[in-house]
Amino acid sequence: MAVVVQNVRRADPEVIDTLGRAGVATVHEAQGRTGCLGTLLRPVWRGAQVAGSAITISAPPGDNWMLHVAIEQVQPGDILVLAPTSPCEDGYFGDLLATSALARGARGLVIEAGVRDVAELQAMQFPVWSKAISAQGTVKETLGSVNVPIICAGQSIAPGDVICADDDGVVVVRRADAADVAEKARVRLAQEQVKRARLAKGELGLDMYDMRARLNAKGLRYI
Amino acid sequence: MAVVVQNVRRADPEVIDTLGRAGVATVHEAQGRTGCLGTLLRPVWRGAQVAGSAITISAPPGDNWMLHVAIEQVQPGDILVLAPTSPCEDGYFGDLLATSALARGARGLVIEAGVRDVAELQAMQFPVWSKAISAQGTVKETLGSVNVPIICAGQSIAPGDVICADDDGVVVVRRADAADVAEKARVRLAQEQVKRARLAKGELGLDMYDMRARLNAKGLRYI
Amino acid sequence: MAVVVQNVRRADPEVIDTLGRAGVATVHEAQGRTGCLGTLLRPVWRGAQVAGSAITISAPPGDNWMLHVAIEQVQPGDILVLAPTSPCEDGYFGDLLATSALARGARGLVIEAGVRDVAELQAMQFPVWSKAISAQGTVKETLGSVNVPIICAGQSIAPGDVICADDDGVVVVRRADAADVAEKARVRLAQEQVKRARLAKGELGLDMYDMRARLNAKGLRYI
C-alpha cells in the first residue's frame, strides 16, 4: 500500500513557464473556472509566483517521513504537494527540508498542513502555500506514499500535473491539458491588456461588455 | 426587487477626511464603541488607511454582475461595500474591476466575500478589505441591488454612510452622525497625544486614570 | 479571588536570551516537541523574535482593566501573557498600552484575544501575538488576576515561565527547565548548521539520517 512511484511524466517546461507567468486567476479562467485549491491554503510569505510539476505526497497526520522520501524524486522545476490522510496542522516542513528541496531544484511546496521556520523560508525565497504555520514537530513512524493521486485542499492532483501558485492561492492544471490551457491563458492575458487600458480611461464595464440590454431584460430598475 | 438607487446623499468631504485621518479604533471609540464590522474582514495588503462614502451592493453568491453596475454609481471619494445574499468566498473582484473603480475615483472596496489579483491590487495601491482571497471566479447571471441598505460583516450599512478602514479593520459611521463623530475623534486624538507622552515617561495607567481606589473597592488584593 | 501576585521568580537573563536566539521551532524540539501554544496565535506584524519572562493575566471577556494592573508588575525583559476567562476577540490592547508597556521594559504581548492599532504597534516595533485584530473596544468593570497560572492557547503558563515567540508562533518553557532547554537548543542549533551545509550540497535526508533500511523494513515499495 505504501509506494513510491518513480516514473513521473511531466508537461513541457515552456508550457509550465507560460502558466507560471500567467498567474493563478488567469489560469483558472483559461481552463473554464476550474481547478482552484481551497482558500485555506495561503502563502507563508507574499510575492512569489511559480509553476511546476507536482510531486505528490500522501502522509499520515503528524508524520513527515515521506517528505524525505519525496525529495529524492524531485527534478528541477518540480513542486512538492502534500496532503495528510486526516486533517493536521503540525509543522511538517522547515528550513532544513527547504534547503534539501532547493538543492534538488524544487520550486516550492503546497501542503494542506503546517510548516515552520517561515522567517527562514522567506529569507531563502522558498515559496510555500500551507494551511497553517506551526512550530509543532512531527514524527517519522508511519509510511505514506509518493507520486500517487491525492486530494489536496479539495482538488484531485496527479503526479506530473502542473501546479501554479501565487498570492491568490493555488490552481492545478492536468498535465494533458497544460499546453492548451497555457495557450488560452496567453491569449487571455493579451485581451486583458486591452481591456485594462480601456477601463483605465474611464470606459465602463457595462458598456465594454455590452451588459445594459441584458440587465434590462432581467428586470433591473434604476430609481 | 432588483434596483439601483442613483441618488445617494453623502457626508461633507472634510468630515470624511477627518474620519479617515483618525483611523478605525479612534472613530469607533468616538462614537461610543459601536460600528465595527466583524474581524473576518481583513485588508488584502497592509498599510492603507481610508475613509469614503458607501456605495452598497447586495449580490448573489458567486455572481459579481452588480459590481459592474455599481461602478457607474461611484463618485470620487466613494468606497464600494458588497455583501453577498448568502455566505460566499469566491473572488468577485480583481485588477480589471479595480482599474475601472480607480478610474471613477473609488477609494477602496469592503467585501464580505473573496477577491483576487491581490499582488496587482497592492501594486496599484487599491485598498481592499475582504473575507477571503480566492482566485475562484464568478458568473454574471442573477441580479442584485445597488445602494440599498445592506448588512455587511454584522453591521447595517446605508448608502452614503461613511466607511473608515485601516489595518485594524472597518468601521461604519452613519451619515447623519459623521460631523459629530469627526469632531469627537479630533478631540480624542489630541487627548491621546497627551496621554501617550505621559505613559512614555513611565507614568502608569493606574495613576493617570486614577484607578487604584476603584480596584480596591471592587476587592482586588495584592499578595 | 481577584489577586495580583507581586513576587515573580524569573529565569536567568542569559538563559532567556539564548532561548530567544534559538527561535520557537528549535526550542520546542529541544524540550521534546512540547510547549507550543495553538496556531490561532499569530504575530500582528512579521519579523519579531523575542523571549522573556511571563507576566500572566486572567481577564474577563471584553474587559481590559487587568492589563493596566499588570503593567505595573512588568520588569525589563518581561512578556505580558493574557488569557480571557471565556473566548473573546475584542481589542484589549493598543498603542497607548504599548507605549506604557515599552516604558516599563516589556518585550511583547501574547494574548488569546484581540488587539488594535496594529499599524502603530509595528511602527513602534512592539511585538504582539494575538488571536484576532479588532478595533472593538473593551470596558473596565470586572476584576481578574495577575501572575496566577493560566491556560493560554492550550498551554498552561505560570508567571516567570519563559515565553519564546517568532513568526512560527509561541512556545513556553517552564522556568525550572529553562537552563537545560537553552543548552539543548544551543547544541541543536550547532548540529543544524552542519546538516544544513550537507543538505545544501545535495546530500539526501534519506542518507544523512540513514532512513533507507527502516523504510524498507516497514514495507515501502518503489515502483
Added chain:
Amino acid sequence: MAVVVQNVRRADPEVIDTLGRAGVATVHEAQGRTGCLGTLLRPVWRGAQVAGSAITISAPPGDNWMLHVAIEQVQPGDILVLAPTSPCEDGYFGDLLATSALARGARGLVIEAGVRDVAELQAMQFPVWSKAISAQGTVKETLGSVNVPIICAGQSIAPGDVICADDDGVVVVRRADAADVAEKARVRLAQEQVKRARLAKGELGLDMYDMRARLNAKGLRYI
C-alpha cells in the same frame, strides 16, 4: 445610550400564527428568498416551530443583565432576540430565566451567543436557537439596550418584527410586511401540497417545472 423602549408595535396575532405554521423555509421563499439569519444559529433541541414578535436585546459580551430587563417587556407571544455587542459564546440564559420568560408568555429565545441548562430547556419545551451551548456564566456589570434595532446573525431586526424559527433555523419578517408575507406563504403551502402529490407519483421536476427547453438552450448535453 442605554435605553429600554417600552412601546413596541406588534403584528396581528393571526398573521404571526400563520407565519409560524408555514415554517422558516416557506416564509423565506414567500418574501423573495430574504430574511434568513445565519446558519450559526441552531436549535438547542429539535422539534420546535414558533413565530412571535421580537423583543430585541443588545448586550455586552459575557454580561446577561439586560435579559432580566427585557423579560419585563415581554407580552404573551413575544420572542426574545439577543445580539452581543461583540462576539461571545458564554451561557447567557438557563432554566431560571426560561422559567421567568415562560411565566411572561414568551415563546422562545434567539441568541447569537450561548445558553445552558439545555436538558431543562428541552424538558420545559422552551425553544431556543443559539450560536453555542456553554455552561460558562456571565456577569451583571454593564448596561445594554432593550427594543432598539439590532443585527443578529447577519440580519437587521427591529422590535416588533416577526421572528419565525424551526429546525431549519430562523427568519425575520418586517412587521409592516407580515400580513402580505403570511398570505403569500399560505398560497405557497397550498401549491406545494399539489406539487408534492405529483412528485410522489413519480413525475419529474424537469417536466413539472418545464425545464427541459431552457436547459437545452443553455447548452446541457446528455451523453
Added chain:
Amino acid sequence: MAVVVQNVRRADPEVIDTLGRAGVATVHEAQGRTGCLGTLLRPVWRGAQVAGSAITISAPPGDNWMLHVAIEQVQPGDILVLAPTSPCEDGYFGDLLATSALARGARGLVIEAGVRDVAELQAMQFPVWSKAISAQGTVKETLGSVNVPIICAGQSIAPGDVICADDDGVVVVRRADAADVAEKARVRLAQEQVKRARLAKGELGLDMYDMRARLNAKGLRYI
C-alpha cells in the same frame, strides 16, 4: 462542459447491501483506513445507515438546478452526491426534492452544502448528510454536470462508486473494489463479535492484542 452522463455502471446490489450493513467505520477499516469523507458532513437526523451507488452532481454555488436533472438519472438503490464548485451553505434540497428522489428509489443524499425542511426529511425518513442546515434558497440559472467525477468533502467520487453513510459520517468505496471490501468487512464484523465478547468479560486490549512487549520495547515506563 455541462454534461449528463446517462450510463452509470453500478456495483452488485448484494455487495452494496453488505457494505451498508457493515457501517462506515468497519468499511473504512476494511479498505485500509481510507475513503472517509470529511467530518464537516453530518447526518441531518440521527439513526440512518445506508449504502448505495453514487449519482454525482457538480453544481454552482447557490444554484440547485442540476438536482432536478440528476433525479431523472436515479435508479432504485442510488444515493445522490452533490459538491458545489465553490464553497456554499445554501439550502439546495428540501422536502419536495426528497419526495421526488424517494419516488425514484433514491436511498439518500450526501451534499457538501446545505439542506432545509429537515423536520420533514426526518418524518419521511429520507437520510441526508450535509455540511449545513439552511433555509436560504437557491436559483436555477447556471448549468453544472451530472455523473462526472467530483471531489466531495475531500474525497474523489466517481459515478457508480459505493457510498456508505451512518451516524459516523460517510465513506466511499470504489466500484471496482466493492466486492473485495465487502468480503473483508464481513470477516471483520465476525472478528469484532469475538473481540467484543472477550472485552466485555474484562479482558484487556493490552493482553488480547498482545501489546505489552512492544510498549515496553518502545520505552513506556510504569511509575
Added chain:
Amino acid sequence: MAVVVQNVRRADPEVIDTLGRAGVATVHEAQGRTGCLGTLLRPVWRGAQVAGSAITISAPPGDNWMLHVAIEQVQPGDILVLAPTSPCEDGYFGDLLATSALARGARGLVIEAGVRDVAELQAMQFPVWSKAISAQGTVKETLGSVNVPIICAGQSIAPGDVICADDDGVVVVRRADAADVAEKARVRLAQEQVKRARLAKGELGLDMYDMRARLNAKGLRYI
C-alpha cells in the same frame, strides 16, 4: 518521557456523586464561574449526566495506543480524559474500546479529538464528549502518557480531578476542592428551587434580585 502513573488519588465517591447530580452549570457557578472546558466538546448523544475521577491521557495525533494502556488504570467510577499533543479529529474510540471501558467500570470519555460508532455508543449508553465524530481510524505506533497533567479543551486537568459532564458540556473540579464545591453546589440547588418557584409565579428577576436601583444608578433610561 512516556509514563503511566499508576497511583491516582481520587475524591470521595459521595462527593463525586453529589457533583454529578448538580450538573455542569451549577458546579461551574458553585466554584466561582471557573473550570468549564471549551464549547468545542459536545456530547455524542444527548441525555447523559455523569461525574467521575479523571484518568488522563496524552496521546499523539492519529494514534490511540495509549487508550488501551489507560483502560487498565480505570477503576469503577472513573472517566477517561484524552488530549492529543496536537490538534486531531480522528476517531480514537469506538464500540470495542467502550465495551472494554464499561467492563472496567468507566463512566464515560471526554476527548479533544474524534470518536466513532456513535450509534453503538448510544445503544450501550456509554457517554462521550468529543470534538468530532469521525470514522477515520488511528494507528498504534507512538507512545504517550497516562495520568500526567494535561490541557483538555482549554482547561488543565490532573489525574484524580473530578470531571462533571452533561448536555451543557464539561467542567473540571480540582480533587482538593471537590468536597467544598459539592457542598456549595448542594446549597445552590436548593436556592434555585426557591427562585424557580417565585419566577414561575411571575415575579421578575428585576425585583427578586433587587436590580432596579443599580440599573438606575448606572444610567439605564426607560422611554
